[in-house]
Amino acid sequence: MPIDCDADIVSARQKGRELASQCGFPTTDLAVIATAISELARNIVRYAVHGEVLVRLVEADGKRGIEVTASDDGPGIADITLALQDGYSTSGGLGLGLPGTRRLMDEFELLSDFGKGTKVTVRRWKR
Ligand SMILES: Nc1ncnc2c1ncn2[C@@H]1O[C@H](COP(=O)(O)OP(=O)(O)O)[C@@H](O)[C@H]1O
Numbered sequence: 001m002p003i004d005c006d007a008d009i010v011s012a013r014q015k016g017r018e019l020a021s022q023c024g025f026p027t028t029d030l031a032v033i034a035t036a037i038s039e040l041a042r043n044i045v046r047y048a049v050h051g052e053v054l055v056r057l058v059e060a061d062g063k064r065g066i067e068v069t070a071s072d073d074g075p076g077i078a079d080i081t082l083a084l085q086d087g088y089s090t091s092g093g094l095g096l097g098l099p100g101t102r103r104l105m106d107e108f109e110l111l112s113d114f115g116k117g118t119k120v121t122v123r124r125w126k127r
């Protein structure tokens with residue numbers, strides 16, 4: 001799903017939530033997944049202007065889950081360790097988007113080349 005504006009954030013969140021619901025995730029998990037999609041998509045709009053969010057069902061070791069990938073060719077993140085700290089923001093934001101998403105999801109991977117772009121992949125497994 002292309003992410004360019006606030007309306008794209010809303011529809012990515014909605015579509016991700018629907019897919020997770022079809023997969024049988026409980027309601028509390030749907031909120032968690034929707035929040036993660038929102039935060040990652042919001043960062044794309046705010047920092048990279050344009051990017052993509054991909055939501056898909058995944059399976060590993062007999063577990064089923066949902067994977068969200070948010071990628072962009074924006075400015076990238078200069079200091080990833082800092083960006084993952086609570087309260088760190090270069091835009092006067094709350095600075096909880098990345099660390100909060102990391103805590104909410106079961107798996108979290110952040111790849112960023114400063115000057116080239118950012119890719120965040122998160123997964124949540126069905127209990
Ligand atoms: N896609 C992105 N491209 C470039 N920088 C990003 C991206 N996502 C996050 N960042 C950087 O990481 C910081 C922390 O992000 P986040 O935890 O979501 O907090 P906030 O968005 O409130 O600043 C941001 O302030 C920004 O500097």
Ligand SMILES: [Mg+2]
Nearest residue numbers: 039043097098
């Ligand atoms: Mg953010």
